[in-house]
Amino acid sequence: MRARLILEDGTECVGTAFGATTESVGEVVFNTGLTGYQEVLSDPSYCGQIVTMTYPLIGNYGINRDDFEAVRPYIHGFVVREHCDTPSNWRSAGTLDELLKAYDIPGIAGVDTRMLTRKIRYHGTMKGMITTSEAPLSELLDSLRRAPLMNDQVARVSTKSVFSCPGTGHRVVLVDFGAKHGILRELTKRNCDVVVVPHNVTAAEIRRLHPDGILLSNGPGDPKDVPQAIETIREILGEYPLFGICLGHQLFALASGADTVKMKFGHRGGNHPVKELATGRTYITSQNHSYAVKAESIPGTGLEITHVALNDGTVEGLRNLEKRAFSVQYHPEAAPGPYDTGYLFDQFLEIMDTAKEERAHAKAR
């Protein structure tokens, strides 16, 4: 069946429908990963977005049981150059088409994704629509331009109730703004006693859990859409070691008094070079974000820039040594890779070790 991808600037791409034959609107973004489409489409940070992969052949290793980053995908559409519906991989348990159908997500194949990506890079991220309707373009454009983009994604993807992944090590309160499973995997692998709490948790509720540390997860949308979380972080900052990832990094910055800005087309892919300022080392990182912390808003906040993106110089890492808090804009949990920066979870554990020792000394005195 014929499908159409329409952008708010009037661009129309005609292709073939796969997945659900439903109409869907979202922000169109591109991901430059050569592989990892299952992790990308199930990463809750993409909630409400239509994702296009720049790699041209998608679906060829199918969908497996183990690579989901959430229990279900939240994307609003998937755009590919060539869709493979005959996967070949020993782990494959189904096709991309079946997965998208099951969750009512439309896909469109046969699109010139290189042209689409260049357009987004040139004009910036745009609203778009995938449809199988044969209505005139002007009519579809009208309804696309009127369609609102969502701003309550965090509430949609965050857990509704507290749950725990028990361990015998450090008690980590993971504030779930749309946490990828990879973060839980990295913490439980290190034997952490993880308590996952909803995005609207209060400081008092966090204190009652007696954490050794707090991890602010990744998540969808504009960090300024979750003002309550910013207040809670401001209140609790300095009481426990804190690690922020992606949206968590942006919220930590806002709670510290810095500001965020929407980027022209964001960073999405597994090949983003980031420089650690203290060592001059470069790490290749996994990224997925539209917003960034404004470097010029940092002076006077107690924050220090620890990492920068080598492609465009934007802020990629922050810390506040006094408050034992640090954060990164990229994804140390990878999923999909690269795994260069997984050591940041060990760093978080070390900070919790030190804080614990100091508490024990203070008690003994």
Ligand SMILES: NC(=O)CC[C@H](N)C(=O)O
């Ligand atoms: N992966 C994330 O946590 C993304 C953070 C935020 N939604 C952004 O797009 O910038």
